[in-house]
């Protein structure tokens with residue numbers, strides 16, 4: 001059986017390794033746009049206080065996966081899925097080829113969600129969603145002396161990035177549209193505590209902020225709310241958007257993510273989806289490491305016919321990696 005996995009995040013790699021361990025005869029191919037190896041996405045938001053992050057963030061090289069008899073096509077983009085033929089088209093360095101699958105796992109993860117208001121200004125801001133994003137931000141930082149950053153978005157990632165940049169020694173202003181930070185995950189008391197911790201580390205926290213426009217008249221980027229404020233660089237951190245493009249092109253059922261049943265199977269019985277890209281029958285997306293790894297291990301066992309009950313989410317909690325912050329009350333997930 002030839003199993004093709006698209007994506008080398010925690011979903012794709014955990015599945016590939018577990019299935020390799022369970023099915024010695026299976027032909028496993030993992031295809032990814034990445035070039036640096038399998039890395040820890042949660043560590044991205046500690047990417048400014050750790051000098052050696054570009055090396056230490058790599059959890060496993062692709063060579064190591066290949067040593068484990070997993071075929072890895074890196075720096076390669078899957079451009080379409082032809083369900084009637086059970087083939088995918090891949091592109092690497094202007095070369096295109098077609099591969100056949102018996103089962104296809106879509107583990108394409110997510111990108112940063114950019115609210116419509118900011119889309120016309122995409123040249124004026126950064127996101128932090130991948131190792132290449134982090135490398136770009138670190139290059140900007142290295143080119144400036146004590147830069148002043150604006151972070152737009154006071155959710156989990158925005159707060160983590162603001163905290164790490166401030167602790168690394170930069171000036172940071174955090175804009176949040178709501179009246180308290182991380183309002184989806186924290187109770188109001190913990191939102192207040194988080195604000196105090198960020199402010200103590202030097203972050204200026206601005207709540208109830210409606211941004212009407214961004215511009216770059218000269219060197220600096222101007223953010224316009226009731227007033228105009230200038231920054232050296234801007235990061236938009238307003239949530240995530242699943243990479244559903246391939247599924248849409250293939251005519252699979254897609255809502256916010258790729259719709260799967262309780263067996264992580266799409267509406268095509270040969271195609272599965274897991275990780276940030278999968279939308280479950282209860283309408284939820286489980287975009288955290290623990291439940292994603294759990295899905296991947298469950299699916300590998302299921303393929304090896306070692307499980308019968310359907311997948312159900314494990315009990316898990318999340319935790320903001322903000323320097324010096326510990327929530328007093330449990331997080332809401």
Ligand SMILES: Cc1cc2nc3c(=O)[nH]c(=O)nc-3n(C[C@H](O)[C@H](O)[C@H](O)COP(=O)(O)OP(=O)(O)OC[C@H]3O[C@@H](n4cnc5c(N)ncnc54)[C@H](O)[C@@H]3O)c2cc1C
Nearest residue numbers: 007008009010011033041042078108109275276287288289
């Ligand atoms: C800054 C940040 C901090 C976070 N912190 C935490 C945390 O503390 N705790 C926690 O639990 N979670 C955290 N998360 C969320 C967690 O990292 C994600 O939920 C998880 O990594 C998603 O894994 P995934 O395998 O589904 O997708 P991804 O890691 O996004 O991997 C998707 C892969 O698919 C590849 N791909 C996409 N499209 C194609 C294509 N067409 N062809 C080939 N390859 C393709 C991509 O290159 C990538 O390798 C954080 C996320 C971010 C961005």
